Amino acid sequence: MPMQPTANAPALYCLTIGNTAVEALHSFGGLGLVADLSDDLSAPGSGLEPKHVANVRWTPAKAEIGIGMGKAMYDWIRSAFGSGGNAWRDGAFTVTDPNGKVTAETDYFHAQLTGFTVPRLDASSKEPGRFEVVFEAEQVRWAPTGGSLESLVSRPKPWIVSHFKFEFGGLPCSRIAAIESFAWTCPVVRDPLSRDGSHPGKVTIPDLTLTISSADYAAWAAAAKSWFIDGRHLAADEQAARLTLFGPSLAADDVLGEFTFSGVGFKAFQPADVAVHGDAVGRFTVVLYVEGMVFSMPAFDNA
Numbered sequence: 001m002p003m004q005p006t007a008n009a010p011a012l013y014c015l016t017i018g019n020t021a022v023e024a025l026h027s028f029g030g031l032g033l034v035a036d037l038s039d040d041l042s043a044p045g046s047g048l049e050p051k052h053v054a055n056v057r058w059t060p061a062k063a064e065i066g067i068g069m070g071k072a073m074y075d076w077i078r079s080a081f082g083s084g085g086n087a088w089r090d091g092a093f094t095v096t097d098p099n100g101k102v103t104a105e106t107d108y109f110h111a112q113l114t115g116f117t118v119p120r121l122d123a124s125s126k127e128p129g130r131f132e133v134v135f136e137a138e139q140v141r142w143a144p145t146g147g148s149l150e151s152l153v154s155r156p157k158p159w160i161v162s163h164f165k166f167e168f169g170g171l172p173c174s175r176i177a178a179i180e181s182f183a184w185t186c187p188v189v190r191d192p193l194s195r196d197g198s199h200p201g202k203v204t205i206p207d208l209t210l211t212i213s214s215a216d217y218a219a220w221a222a223a224a225k226s227w228f229i230d231g232r233h234l235a236a237d238e239q240a241a242r243l244t245l246f247g248p249s250l251a252a253d254d255v256l257g258e259f260t261f262s263g264v265g266f267k268a269f270q271p272a273d274v275a276v277h278g279d280a281v282g283r284f285t286v287v288l289y290v291e292g293m294v295f296s297m298p299a300f301d302n303a
Contacts, residue, residue, distance in 0.1 A: 012095070012096045012098070012100065013025070013028060013093065013094065013095045013096070014093070014094045015028055015063055015091065015092075015093050015094075016072075016091045016092050016093075016094070017072040017073060017076055017089050017090075017091040018072060018089065018090065018091060020070065020071070020072035021070065021072075022063065022065060022069060022070055022072065022073045023065075023066075023068050023069055023070035023073075023156065024065050024066030024067070024068040024069055024070070024156055024158075025063060025064075025065055026064040026065060026066065026130050027062075027063070027064040028061070028062070028063045028064075028093055029061070029062050030059045030060050030061035030062050031058055031059060031061045031093065031106050031108060031137065031140050032058070032059045033056060033057075033058060033059070034056075034057060034058075034059055035053045035054075035055070035056050036053070036054050036055040036056075036057065037051045037052065037053060037054060038051070038052055038053075038054040039051060058136070058137055058139075058140045060114065060134050060135065060136045061093070061108065061111070061134065061135050061136070061137065062132060062133070062134050063132070063133045063134075064130045064131070064132055064133075065130060065131055065133060066128070066129075066130055066131075066156060066158055066159065067129065067131070067156075067158075067159040067245065067256050067257055067297075068156030068157075068159075069131070071300045073133070074297050074300045075300070076089050076113055077113065077116055077133070077295055078294075078295055078296070080112075080113040080116075080186065081116075081184065081293060081294060081295055082294070084186070084200055084203050085112060085113065085114075085186030085200030085201070085203055086199075086200050087112070087113060088110050088111060088112055089111050089113075089135075090107075090108065090109045090110065090111065091107075091108055091111070092105055092106060092107045092108065092143070093105070093106045093108070094106075101146075101147075102145050102146060102147050103145055104142075104145060105142070105143040105144075105145065106140060106141070106142055106143070107140065107141045107142075107143050108135075108137035108139070108140050108141075109137060109138060109139040109140070109141070110137065110138040110139060110198075111135045111136060111137040111138070112135060112136055112138075112186070112188050112198070112200060113133065113134070113135045113186065114134050114135055114136050114185060114186055114187055114188060115132070115133070115134035115135075115183055115184070115185045115186075116131060116132070116133055116134075116183065116184045116185075116295075117131060117132040117133075117134075117181060117182070117183040117184075118131060118181060118182050118183070118259075119131070119161055119181050120161065120178060120179070120180055120181045121161050121162070121164045121178060121179040121243075122161055122162060122177070122178045123162050123164075123176065123177050123178065124162065124177070125160070125161050125162050126160060126162065127160065127161055128158030128159065128160060128161070129158070129159045129160065129161040129245075130158075132183075136188045138198055157248075159245060159247070159256055160248075163245060163246040163247065163248070163250055164179070164243060164244065164245050164246065165243070165244045165246070166179060166210070166241070166242070166243050166244075167241060167242045167243075167244075168239065168240075168241040168242075168264065168288070169223065169239040169240075169241070169264075171216075171219055171220055171223055172216040172219050172220075173212075173216075175212060175213035175215055175216050176210055176211070176212050176213075177211045177212065177213060177283055178210070178211040179208060179209065179210055179211075179243070180208075180209040180211075182206035182207065182208060182209075183204075183206050184203070184204070184205065184206060184293060185203070185204045186200050186201060186202070186203045186204070187200075187201040187202070188200070188201065189201040205290045205291060205292065205293050206290065206293075207267055207287050207288060207289050207290065208241070208243075208261070208264075208287070208288045208290060209285065209286070209287050209288075210285065210286045210287075210288070211283050211284075211285055212283060212284055212285075212286060213282070213283055214272040214282030214283060214284060217271075217272055217282075217284055220269070220284070220286060221269070221271070223266070224266055224269035224286075227265065227266040228266065228269065233265060233266070235263075237265065238262075238263045238264055238265045238291070239264050239265070240260065240261065240262055240264060241260075241261040241264045241288065241290075242258065242259070242260050242261070243258065243259040243261070244257075244258050245257040245258065255298055256297065256298075256299070257295065257296065257297045258295075258296050258297075258298075259293060259294070259295055260293070260294045260296070261288075261290045261292065261293055262290075262291055262292035262293075262294075263289075263290065263291025263292055264288050264289070264290050264291070265288065265289055266286065266287070266288060266289075267287040267288060267289040268285070268286070268287035269284075269285075269286055269287075270284055270285040270286075271284055272284040
């Protein structure tokens with residue numbers, strides 16, 4: 001429905017992938033111009049440091065989004081994960097004044113997803129969780145202003161970072177206090193000899209760093225001993241893990257998203273240290289390496 005302007009209303013903005021708006025958009029930046037400079041060494045002893053533009057490029061775009069991101073953004077993320085980053089999209093970022101008149105529009109073309117960051121998960125927190133999505137466009141165009149943005153993007157109820165469940169190798173996971181933020185990345189490699197001018201670089205699958213209550217220390221320590229000391233750390237000993245993100249009810253039928261990890265093994269194991277956390281509950285830290293990661297969202301997969 002058309003926007004209804006209000007007194008002292010802020011500017012509005014909309015990020016689209018293709019012709020579909022990204023939902024739950026919290027912030028957006030990037031797609032600006034920057035010059036890479038080179039030093040001119042042709043005039044030694046002059047006391048000056050001449051500089052020249054060696055290259056002009058568009059800066060990466062960064063969007064902070066909620067879990068109700070919409071199907072277009074979800075499809076882009078899932079496609080990038082499944083194809084080694086080889087997933088390209090076109091779209092636009094539009095800004096309007098409080099009355100809905102377009103004041104700026106930036107169109108982007110042949111953009112590659114280069115980063116997806118999951119926020120820190122904290123079992124004691126009530127804070128909303130947001131993902132950071134980074135992409136780089138091969139071409140960007142500033143479109144003429146004018147016209148209006150006819151509808152507002154919906155903002156679903158936020159997901160809370162304490163609403164998660166982790167599973168790994170049959171080990172006790174119900175007392176995991178936190179999972180540190182982790183990021184999937186895939187840089188753009190510029191290649192002037194290729195038809196498209198760029199292609200995905202090497203994908204980096206993140207490690208998972210878990211902080212766990214010492215009530216579960218014995219089971220995890222036994223698994224770590226088997227892995228590190230007894231030498232049971234071959235490829236056949238790697239296991240799968242799963243991270244599930246829930247809605248308010250934390251029920252099995254209220255799953256918002258799920259990360260499935262493959263080829264998971266111990267990378268580090270740090271025994272309990274109460275002083276680090278400053279409370280009466282001892283905790284220990286486990287770092288797991290991951291070879292593969294898949295992201296799914298039932299609401300969109302079943303649509």
